[in-house]
Amino acid sequence: MKNKIIFVVSLLFGLLFIVFGLNKFLNFMPPPPEMPEHLMKVMGAFMTIGWLMPLVGIAEVVGGILFIIPKTRAFAAVMVFPVMVGIMLTNTVTDTSGLPIALVFFVINLWVLYENRSKYAPMFTE
Template sequence: MKNKILFVVCLLFGLMFINAGLNKFFNYMPMPKDMPESLMKLMGAFMSISWLMPLVGTVEVVGGALFIMQKTRALGAIVILPVMVGVLLTNLINAPSGLPIALVLFVINIWVIIENREKYLPMVR
């Protein structure tokens, strides 16, 4: 039962990141109207760095796809972790209204890392 729940959660998590990554290339989701001023300035700064959004989008798509498949889930969790930390800090500092979903996603990512900890041990020994 635990494996089925983990699969469904990982599938939704991965699809969410694939969607977010593809949006960075195709801009099909509109920006919310009620975004805080500080977040608008931050997004403007990010957009001024021409290579940053395509890089983050690529990491999100690749990490999300890896996260879905059980065989590559451990790698996907590590690939997504820096993006997830950025999402968490951005919501913590600039947009606290998005913090609950960011925390849930962060916990899912940490859960998968903990579940796959034996795969990381050879790297730290």
């Protein structure tokens, strides 16, 4: 039962990352019209750095695909962790409207990292 729950949660997590990663290239979800001015400035700065958004989009799409596959989930959790940290910082410092869903997905990522902690042990041994 636990494996089924992990798979369903990982599937939803992965699909979310795939959709939002693809949106960085295809722009099929317009930004909300009531976006605060300071957040618009931050997003404008991100767009000014020409390589940043495509890099994040690629990391999100690839990480989302790998997150769905049980064999690569541990790697994907590490791969998308920096993106999740950025999402959490944006939603805590700049605009808190998306904080509840960001917190849920951050906890999911931490849960998958914790569940796969034995796979990371060789990185920390001599």
